[in-house]
Amino acid sequence: MNQPENRRFLLIRRPHGTPQPEDFRLETKAIPTAPEGGMVIRNHFISLDPAQRGWMDDAPSYMPPITLGEPVRATTVGIVHESRLPGFVPGQWVLGLNAIEDYSVVLPGGFTSAIDIAIVDRPSRYLSAVGAVGMTAYFGLLEAGQARAGETLVVTGAAGAVGSMVGQIGKIQGMRVIGIAGGPEKCRRLIEDYGFDAAIDYKGKSVAALSADIATAAPGGVDVLFENVGGDVMDAVLLNLALHARIVLCGLISEYNAPDKVGIRNLWQIIVKQATIHGFLIAGYVDRFAEGGAQVAQWIGEGRLRVDEDIQHGIEHSYDAFMRLFSGANTGKLVLQIA
Amino acid sequence: MNQPENRRFLLIRRPHGTPQPEDFRLETKAIPTAPEGGMVIRNHFISLDPAQRGWMDDAPSYMPPITLGEPVRATTVGIVHESRLPGFVPGQWVLGLNAIEDYSVVLPGGFTSAIDIAIVDRPSRYLSAVGAVGMTAYFGLLEAGQARAGETLVVTGAAGAVGSMVGQIGKIQGMRVIGIAGGPEKCRRLIEDYGFDAAIDYKGKSVAALSADIATAAPGGVDVLFENVGGDVMDAVLLNLALHARIVLCGLISEYNAPDKVGIRNLWQIIVKQATIHGFLIAGYVDRFAEGGAQVAQWIGEGRLRVDEDIQHGIEHSYDAFMRLFSGANTGKLVLQIA
Incomplete structure (x- = not known):
């Protein structure tokens, strides 16, 4: 399913109110290479969240605004494509803060965690119930x-x-x-x-x-x-x-x-x-994810907790998928699958 | 200074926005008598507070709305005029939740505390720094x-x-x-x-x-x-x-x-x-007033804390005095002295 090139969903204009299609552009670039001490991730599942709308504004927030001309920041689940970072090897599944793009460069010091997809029915669970x-x-x-x-x-x-x-x-x-x-x-x-x-x-x-x-x-x-x-x-x-x-x-x-x-x-x-x-x-609670994830996984296993995912497909549909957050169309955690 | 009759500042219409003079009326009645187990208080100092504006609305609050035709609820400092309540005697200074009126009836179970005016420079302090x-x-x-x-x-x-x-x-x-x-x-x-x-x-x-x-x-x-x-x-x-x-x-x-x-x-x-x-x-802190009052009194005594009072005079000026809360005219705790 991998693409020979790297498609990237760029923010090119800050939305005023409701985001418009013209606020974004899909560009195609060459697949990047890993920097010294970093990695390249092939993104498979992209988390679409209301917080991303806030990052599009040029306003004080808990993260800097998305830079115009850069892809929209997003949490993703993907596979290591190339690694120059000790402890990570190609083919391994990871969760990280990347962007809406086929391939993301993880710089040294970037946030990436190894995930065990054996305990979940599909890797996207790390963007919902156990994420x-x-x-x-x-x-x-x-x-x-x-x-x-x-x-x-x-x-x-x-x-x-x-x-x-x-x-x-x-x-x-x-x-x-x-x-x-x-x-x-x-x-x-x-x-x-x-x-x-x-x-x-x-x-x-x-x-x-x-x-x-x-x-x-x-x-x-x-x-x-x-x-x-x-x-x-x-x-x-x-x-x-x-x-x-x-x-x-x-x-x-x-x-x-x-x-x-x-x-x-x-x-x-x-x-x-x-x-x-x-x-x-x-x-404020990242250091307690293991504790909370174990409890939630147990409740799901016992059939006491139902967690729906709304999985949309194709990076070329990023805008329409994102807008489902605001139209009331989505049911369950909204995820964009791009590979 | 006592009046032979009981003047009362009534709420007769619920204000829409800024209170108007027509929302109130000053009536004159006979001095009431104490019910079994209750008291009559001669009010001297009336606390004027923003909370009273809220009590004039017919809206959920921590106290019921002021009943139309009744005097505006207020915390007052006054002297016991007649007592049928054990532990309180005529001539004694008290603090209580009463109303803007010369004489207030304290029903059995009403909130009234004895106060020691010897430790303050004037009784109105119980409506400000130590109140x-x-x-x-x-x-x-x-x-x-x-x-x-x-x-x-x-x-x-x-x-x-x-x-x-x-x-x-x-x-x-x-x-x-x-x-x-x-x-x-x-x-x-x-x-x-x-x-x-x-x-x-x-x-x-x-x-x-x-x-x-x-x-x-x-x-x-x-x-x-x-x-x-x-x-x-x-x-x-x-x-x-x-x-x-x-x-x-x-x-x-x-x-x-x-x-x-x-x-x-x-x-x-x-x-x-x-x-x-x-x-x-x-x-939520009434049970700790003694602790807090002692600390505040100490700071005032040491000259480290300055507490101003804006004392207006005369129950016939109740409306103008109350409106000082909203006009920005008052400096310090607003008090109406009526005796």
């Missing part, structure tokens, strides 16, 4: 959110890759779990596929109407909010917090493409309920 | 904010009653302290009267311009934000957080009178900086 997505759900809910049995959990973006895992882990922990998602089909899946106790469709609802639905589903208030969405959906949940609620602020996907953000208007409820908001980045 | 205001500054900064020597503290609403104490306590703790306030006179006082390291005037500045000023004053980022204001001022500070910043969310005074709130648009920085927002109500 950053799964660990975000696991450590976000249990550590940042301090989730406890008997409490009420609300998950926004509940049908997404992180959200669906959060809700299921909440059920495993003995919580009452309410998911908020867009559209009846996603809500059906929350109940039937992921075992949520209740599902609320936010589409077409005012903040007041959505708040009323949440109050009905969580009459005792919301103890833990796992927030992936922001905007009006978050504002509606804020009106239903229980005393000393914990909010795990994991993503604000409704705001990434909004140049004129509405903003969060019910933050005063954080004071009223003596609640806490924890800004969550999985980077 | 809820001072304890908000003390426990908010040191417990919720986990302030540490060598860190950078930003205080918004810095020239206010809480803010000016927070900044001074920060200096006592060995922090670099930056205050944000409205207008050159307030900024002058932050430096000259309260010993802040830097003062920034937010008036007439865009979020971007204010953010740039904060970046200049806090080149290493903001470790602790003590937030009294919200809105654009908070949004500008959010763009300058240090990693693992703590935000003590104490008030959102810029938003209380805004029916079409702009909202907070830079909440994504909470994720990026793995920051935490703590919704702070002093109610």
Whole structure:
């Protein structure tokens, strides 16, 4: 399946709001060679994540913006093509922070980990359940959110890759779990596929109407909010917090493409309920991935945890695949397979 | 100075945005009598606080809304006028949650504490430095904010009653302290009267311009934000957080009178900086008032802490006095003296 050349999905213009096809260009270059102390990776699976939209802006973030003219930064799973780095040999599967391109150069000191694909049904699992997505759900809910049995959990973006895992882990922990998602089909899946106790469709609802639905589903208030969405959906949940609620602020996907953000208007409820908001980045937990990965793998093996992947195909479809994150089209962790 | 009758400052209409004189009415009634197991208090000093604006709305809060036709709820310092409650005798000074009225009925189970006015220069201190205001500054900064020597503290609403104490306590703790306030006179006082390291005037500045000023004053980022204001001022500070910043969310005074709130648009920085927002109500610390009050009284006695009071006079001026909270006119804790 390898290509004789290296196709690269470049960012050539910073998006204003929703990314447009003209913000990107697919170029074809020669396959690179490994630098002294580095490697060349043949990428097979590319992780597509909301965070990439943030990296396209020229704004302060936890990583520098993607340089214009360079390929879009991405976590990938691939095979070592050429190695001048001790400990890595051609043919070996690795996980690393690379880019949307057939071949990535790993410089000395770059982040690359060997992965054991024998314990998973397909290598892309390292981009979902046993990778950053799964660990975000696991450590976000249990550590940042301090989730406890008997409490009420609300998950926004509940049908997404992180959200669906959060809700299921909440059920495993003995919580009452309410998911908020867009559209009846996603809500059906929350109940039937992921075992949520209740599902609320936010589409077409005012903040007041959505708040009323949440109050009905969580009459005792919301103890833990796992927030992936922001905007009006978050504002509606804020009106239903229980005393000393914990909010795990994991993503604000409704705001990434909004140049004129509405903003969060019910933050005063954080004071009223003596609640806490924890800004969550999985980077704070990398040293505990082995522990979390083992627990998640065990739950999957026991059939208690279902993790869906939405695998799209072909680097030439990078733009359309990426936009599935924002259109509400994807179900499960979005992955682009390019080899 | 006692009046033969009981004047009461009633809420007769819920304000939409900025309170109007027509939202209130001063009525005159007979002096009430004490119920079995209760008391009547002659109020002398009335605390005027932003929280009272929130209680005027018909919205979920940590206390029920003020009932229309009833006087505006307020913390007061006064003298027991009649007591049928064991342990309290006429002539004794007390602090309690009552209302803007000459005489308040304390029902059985109501919140009233005996106070020792011998340790303070005037009884109104129990509404400021050694009362809820001072304890908000003390426990908010040191417990919720986990302030540490060598860190950078930003205080918004810095020239206010809480803010000016927070900044001074920060200096006592060995922090670099930056205050944000409205207008050159307030900024002058932050430096000259309260010993802040830097003062920034937010008036007439865009979020971007204010953010740039904060970046200049806090080149290493903001470790602790003590937030009294919200809105654009908070949004500008959010763009300058240090990693693992703590935000003590104490008030959102810029938003209380805004029916079409702009909202907070830079909440994504909470994720990026793995920051935490703590919704702070002093109610969570009432059992530690003796500890905090003793420390604050000691600092005042040592001349290390300056606490200003803005004492207005006459219950007939209740509306004008209350509005000083929102006009930026008051300097120090706002108190209405009615006897």
